[in-house]
Amino acid sequence: MKPIRKAVFPVAGLGTRFLPATKAIPKEMLPVVDRPLIQYAVDEAREAGIEQMIFVTGRGKSAIEDHFDIAFELEKTMSERGKDLSVLEPTRLGPGNCAYVRQQEPLGLGHAIWCARDIVGDEPFAIFLPDEFMHGTPGCMKQMVDAYHKVGGNLISVLEVPHEQVSSYGVITPGAQDGALTEVRGLVEKPKVEEAPSNLIVSGRYILQPEVMRVLQRQEKGAGGEIQLTDAMAEMIGSQAFHAVTFDGARYDCGSKAGYIQANLAVALERPDIAGDVRAFALDLLK
Ligand code: G1P
Numbered sequence: 001m002k003p004i005r006k007a008v009f010p011v012a013g014l015g016t017r018f019l020p021a022t023k024a025i026p027k028e029m030l031p032v033v034d035r036p037l038i039q040y041a042v043d044e045a046r047e048a049g050i051e052q053m054i055f056v057t058g059r060g061k062s063a064i065e066d067h068f069d070i071a072f073e074l075e076k077t078m079s080e081r082g083k084d085l086s087v088l089e090p091t092r093l094g095p096g097n098c099a100y101v102r103q104q105e106p107l108g109l110g111h112a113i114w115c116a117r118d119i120v121g122d123e124p125f126a127i128f129l130p131d132e133f134m135h136g137t138p139g140c141m142k143q144m145v146d147a148y149h150k151v152g153g154n155l156i157s158v159l160e161v162p163h164e165q166v167s168s169y170g171v172i173t174p175g176a177q178d179g180a181l182t183e184v185r186g187l188v189e190k191p192k193v194e195e196a197p198s199n200l201i202v203s204g205r206y207i208l209q210p211e212v213m214r215v216l217q218r219q220e221k222g223a224g225g226e227i228q229l230t231d232a233m234a235e236m237i238g239s240q241a242f243h244a245v246t247f248d249g250a251r252y253d254c255g256s257k258a259g260y261i262q263a264n265l266a267v268a269l270e271r272p273d274i275a276g277d278v279r280a281f282a283l284d285l286l287k
Contacts (some may be wrong), residue, residue: 006054
């Protein structure tokens with residue numbers, strides 16, 4: 001079984017739901033307390049043993065590249081002033097640990113992943129959608145990699161949502177269940193509520209075999225006229241093992257304003273330096 005060494009982060013989206021905040025900065029750079037969303041995703045990948053981060057970016061996304069680069073002036077000035085640089089440690093991605101590729105047109109998530117095909121090469125790889133903020137110990141991808149070592153093949157993270165919300169997501173047809181693992185019998189992108197096979201949605205973490213790139217190569221359009229990753233994955237069911245992992249932890253949809261605020265509050269309440277103040281303030285505010 002080949003190890004999961006590479007992760008793809010599709011980060012070319014325009015982030016229109018967070019305008020005007022995202023007019024000049026990428027949505028992936030919005031902070032949850034003091035770290036940008038993309039940093040949490042990269043940390044989750046590292047924890048799972050992933051070595052190379054592949055960012056599929058677009059115009060106006062250079063802040064992400066700067067974030068993972070050396071900040072010479074900042075670091076020099078901080079050193080001269082005797083400041084602790086360890087806070088910048090997680091932002092360091094050396095040249096062998098990151099790659100950037102552009103998605104020139106917004107043709108869909110499947111297309112974004114396909115843009116990384118040459119860097120991914122012929123090995124299984126992970127995908128992270130950074131606005132799905134998965135919070136837990138161990139992290140979601142670590143839980144998935146552990147499951148991968150047992151069952152191999154393809155894995156996606158899933159979670160239950162209220163039935164009326166399924167039409168915003170990829171939805172699975174579940175098969176046999178064994179603890180946190182569920183066999184995936186079918187996949188459909190953004191079904192009508194009345195046609196959805198379940199209320200188990202694909203929640204933004206994937207481990208896929210490289211064959212998915214061959215399916216994506218055909219550039220077939222699906223829901224919303226976009227090239228959908230879900231459709232390409234659906235084609236692999238039957239010829240390769242396909243499982244869903246129910247993440248043991250919390251998930252915040254940071255693509256929505258309410259989810260983003262929830263994530264900030266949840267993380268703040270876990271930080272020893274600010275938790276007390278935030279709790280007192282929140283209680284006071286709710287009175
Ligand atoms: C994408 C995927 C969908 C998945 C969702 C999770 O949709 O296509 O299958 O459930 O992310 O957030 P998007 O949010 O880009 O419309």
